[in-house]
Amino acid sequence: MTAAAMRRWGWIHKWSSLICTLFMLLLCVTGLPLIFSHEIDHLAGDGIHAPEMPAGTPRASLDAVAQAAVAHYPGLVPLYFFAEEDDPNQWYVKLDTRVDTDESASRLVLVDARTAEVLGEPQFDSGFMSVMYRLHVDMYAGLPGKLFLGAMGLLLVIAIVSGVVLYAPFMRKLDFGTVRRQRATRTRWLDLHNLLGIVTVVWALVVGFTGVVNTWAELIFKAWQAEQVAALQAGATHTVLAADAAGGAAADGSVQRAMERALLAAPGMKVGMIAFPGTLRSTPTHHAVLLSGDTPLTARLTQALLVDADNGEVLEASGRPWYVTVLQLSEPLHFGDYGALPLKVLWAVLDLITIVVLGSGFYLWWRRGGQEAKP
């Protein structure tokens, strides 16, 4: 590498890292407990539990579940049902003043799927973990905060790429893994920075970039909704279950029937979410039912079916565009929650190593100057 090229890459590496380092440290520190949020919630025991009932206890209709939620928060309207991951007998119901708000003041209620009784209000918005979550996701600044952190994440990606380019000239005379312990402190930290940076580079790139994609989630869902509505208007849809298909009960405007018809159209799938018409995740005239399969990949890559609220026709309109696929793959790859506890522990160790890389990088800049260990 010529001296001029090296100066250029060095400039890119220095400024992209310096600008994002403070925020990346914040993300690493707050992200550490978030890796284990599932375990921490369980340990803390502040989860809400549904009472034991014999297996096969029939389930209440979704409409009764929605009614119970509305009775709990009079004046609000239901937006979504979310299946509780660990307990199929519970529904989260999200409510807000209108179906088309930005959901910043929305409410969640947990309802027993069998008795349609309200079990409680999950406290996702208070306590230590919620502070960690908000600092990590948007620094309490909503969408602008998310997009800002996303921009910092892009700078991190640039810092990592330029760091990889600089790795070669710095390692020209050194064997892999060399840490010159007898030399000046700065030299030792330079070697550690290069070593730890290069062994974690793929993980850091993946977690960094998928984090950026996650900051775009709202924009991605808006774009998807627009695409679905456009497909509907253009008639570019694919009917999965005709309105008058034999075998299914006819539509009656209820959300329960909408779900039944979606499941009839996609046998063997599991309901992950149901959106009422008019919300961000549906269209003005359809219920949306998000279904997932039972393989690790299809559990992440959901299928979105639209159920006509009037005639019950089940259709797919722009089922899952590529950018939604990217988003849905970005979630597990960022959270590290797809390989049981050992993967989470590795995620945590990699997170701690990243803190060392960030800290040593800052130190190397701080103690810059004409010392030794120039390549």
Next chain:
Amino acid sequence: MMRIWAWPSVLALLTAGGLVAGLVSDGLGDVAAWIGLGIPVATGLWYSLRRGD
């Protein structure tokens, strides 16, 4: 060139393979993910913490 990039490339491929394996398969895939991510982590810690040089 070879000398500089040999080990980093191996570790990068292990990491990438581990990240994908865990995503496409449960059970064996998870084990592959632990190994694929575990080896780079162990390598980094080994060289950072060992005495001597």
